Amino acid sequence: MYPDTCLVSFYETNGRRLGLHQDCDESSDSLRRGLPVVSISVGTSAIFVYGRTERKRKLKSVYLDSGDVLIFGGESRHIYHGVEQVSCFTSTDRLYVESQMRLGRLSLTLRQF
Numbered sequence: 001m002y003p004d005t006c007l008v009s010f011y012e013t014n015g016r017r018l019g020l021h022q023d024c025d026e027s028s029d030s031l032r033r034g035l036p037v038v039s040i041s042v043g044t045s046a047i048f049v050y051g052r053t054e055r056k057r058k059l060k061s062v063y064l065d066s067g068d069v070l071i072f073g074g075e076s077r078h079i080y081h082g083v084e085q086v087s088c089f090t091s092t093d094r095l096y097v098e099s100q101m102r103l104g105r106l107s108l109t110l111r112q113f
């Protein structure tokens with residue numbers, strides 16, 4: 001994979017969420033090959049929800065902490081996913097002191113169009 005796009009999103013701690021969706025804006029070639037989405041988390045922790053269908057009962061979830069890198073590609077490239085509950089907690093208080101970053105979650109999402 002040769003990522004050529006980086007989407008930068010900032011989630012405030014007071015409840016900004018990203019609803020369930022599939023990432024399908026990339027080229028049909030990129031999607032067909034299952035080239036991955038690489039998500040890098042910085043800042044406060046969040047819950048990433050995902051599943052093969054949109055049905056709430058079938059969703060799984062994983063905590064994304066600062067420094068975590070989540071990759072979904074291949075067969076998982078078309079999973080439904082979203083970001084819930086951005087908490088006030090972070091594993092890296094030093095980050096805020098040293099970088100003066102605003103409290104929240106920064107997500108860098110790399111893709112190849």
Ligand SMILES: O=C(O)CCC(=O)C(=O)O
Pocket residue numbers: 007009018023039040081082083107109
């Ligand atoms: O914030 C994340 O880790 C995921 C973001 C996402 O799903 C997207 O930008 O399409």
Ligand SMILES: [Fe+2]
Pocket residue numbers: 021022023081
């Ligand atoms: Fe997405």
